[in-house]
Amino acid sequence: MSKQGGKAKPLKxxxxxxxxxxxxxxxxxxxxxxxxxxxxxxxAKAQKGAIGGSGLKKSGKK
Known part of the structure; x- marks a missing residue:
């Protein structure tokens, strides 16, 4: 009985x-x-935030 189980290692x-x-x-x-x-x-710059602004501003109106 051999102890080799599973896949054989590929050649280099x-x-x-x-x-x-x-x-x-x-x-x-x-x-x-x-x-x-x-x-x-x-x-990387895009991950930090919006380019050239603070993004959309919400108005206080409902």
Whole structure:
């Protein structure tokens, strides 16, 4: 009797060779990183509250 139960562990994945990028690829990746950072900053600001105001004001009338 073996003590092995359940699924067998998968084999280790082969090492991935590093990709070589040319200047246009590096520029594209840099631009993409900057856009993601800007988007993240905007989301963080949006979480804090309304942009440029205090939101809707309720009137005292019924």
């Amino acid at each position: 994945a082969p090492k991935v060779d590093k990709k070589e990028y040319d200047e246009s690829d590096l520029a594209y990746l840099q631009k993409k990183k900057e856009e993601e950072k800007a988007l993240k900053d905007l989301k």
